[in-house]
Amino acid sequence: MTELLSDASRTEALAPLLATGWAETEGGTAISKRFTFVNFIEAFGFMTRVALIAEKMDHHPEWTNVYRSVEVILSTHDAGGLTEKDIKLARKMDKVAADD
Numbered sequence: 001m002t003e004l005l006s007d008a009s010r011t012e013a014l015a016p017l018l019a020t021g022w023a024e025t026e027g028g029t030a031i032s033k034r035f036t037f038v039n040f041i042e043a044f045g046f047m048t049r050v051a052l053i054a055e056k057m058d059h060h061p062e063w064t065n066v067y068r069s070v071e072v073i074l075s076t077h078d079a080g081g082l083t084e085k086d087i088k089l090a091r092k093m094d095k096v097a098a099d100d
């Protein structure tokens, strides 16, 4: 099972993500971000691309889509908090959103 990030690696991994709009949730067990697109099709295209990546990683986001926004929460439920898997998926999501 993937291990929770240590305090030091967590701080290091989170810094660049916080700069792109990710935030730690209360309690620190997850990170979240709201992605906003120009329309519903772009938002749904983002979700479709990320869904394929998430399935390959066997790591799945909790997310909500309303019109052109997608609100994402990432946490490793098996570990009870943040792991390297969440960091990797967050980076991939930022990349996919930037390619849109």
Ligand SMILES: C[C@H](O)[C@H](O)[C@H]1CNC2=NC(N)=NC(=O)C2=N1
Binding pocket: 058, 059, 060, 061, 074, 075, 076, 077, 078, 079
């Ligand atoms: C058996 C399977 O690997 C696990 O249930 C995976 C699937 N996807 C997952 N996704 C997330 N976000 N957290 C998990 O703990 C998790 N566990």
